Amino acid sequence: GAVVSQHPSWVICKSGTSVKIECRSLDFQATTMFWYRQFPKQSLMLMATSNEGSKATYEQGVEKDKFLINHASLTLSTLTVTSAHPEDSSFYICSASQGARNQPQHFGDGTRLSIL
Amino acid sequence: LAKTTQPISMDSYEGQEVNITCSHNNIATNDYITWYQQFPSQGPRFIIQGYKTKVTNEVASLFIPADRKSSTLSLPRVSLSDTAVYYCLVGDEDNNNDMRFGAGTRLTVKP
Numbered sequence: 001g002a003v004v005s006q007h008p009s010w011v012i013c014k015s016g017t018s019v020k021i022e023c024r025s026l027d028f029q030a031t032t033m034f035w036y037r038q039f040p041k042q043s044l045m046l047m048a049t050s051n052e053g054s055k056a057t058y059e060q061g062v063e064k065d066k067f068l069i070n071h072a073s074l075t076l077s078t079l080t081v082t083s084a085h086p087e088d089s090s091f092y093i094c095s096a097s098q099g100a101r102n103q104p105q106h107f108g109d110g111t112r113l114s115i116l
Numbered sequence: 117l118a119k120t121t122q123p124i125s126m127d128s129y130e131g132q133e134v135n136i137t138c139s140h141n142n143i144a145t146n147d148y149i150t151w152y153q154q155f156p157s158q159g160p161r162f163i164i165q166g167y168k169t170k171v172t173n174e175v176a177s178l179f180i181p182a183d184r185k186s187s188t189l190s191l192p193r194v195s196l197s198d199t200a201v202y203y204c205l206v207g208d209e210d211n212n213n214d215m216r217f218g219a220g221t222r223l224t225v226k227p
Contacts, residue, residue, distance in 0.1 A: 046216050104150055104152075
């Protein structure tokens with residue numbers, strides 16, 4: 001149980017394109033979802049926290065107009081990288097929480113984004 | 117948020133027991149300790165979670181001393197497939213937003 005599906009797993013696109021990444025909790029309702037980015041050989045960097053039905057909370061230094069997050073339902077959150085540029089190339093990972101006390105996070109398998 | 121400190125890397129050999137220690141001197145009363153494993157190009161995977169003393173599951177044990185200022189993840193008889201990065205996170209049981217990762221420990225298991 002507690003499976004998180006992330007799609008697409010890999011995307012290459014031209015500079016200036018907007019890219020949408022989906023994160024779905026398949027067998028549980030996720031009241032909170034987290035978005036991370038990870039550069040090679042580095043740790044995960046938390047970008048934002050999204051709660052179903054409300055605006056996302058962004059970490060300091062993360063542009064909310066650049067990285068649009070929508071959490072419209074208890075099973076789906078999306079991250080849209082708007083007008084992507086090569087420096088946005090990274091590994092993006094989402095995780096979901098069931099919201100119960102002491103429950104661990106469940107992570108998707110990530111999306112490798114490459115901007116040419 | 118309790119900041120965590122782990123060794124950057126560790127080496128081991130197949131069949132050995134590996135202990136990875138995480139320091140969290142500012143842990144709060146309500147914080148739990150959770151360990152994750154990450155393979156390259158994959159999302160982290162939950163290993164074990166605990167609050168105090170000792171927790172054991174089918175893959176690992178977690179030792180937490182009385183002062184809770186550190187914790188040790190113990191992997192019995194590692195294999196090559198245990199080569200990965202291991203992260204400890206410390207968070208408030210009432211605040212699931214406490215999900216900032218530290219640097220992690222890169223474990224390399226050699227034959």
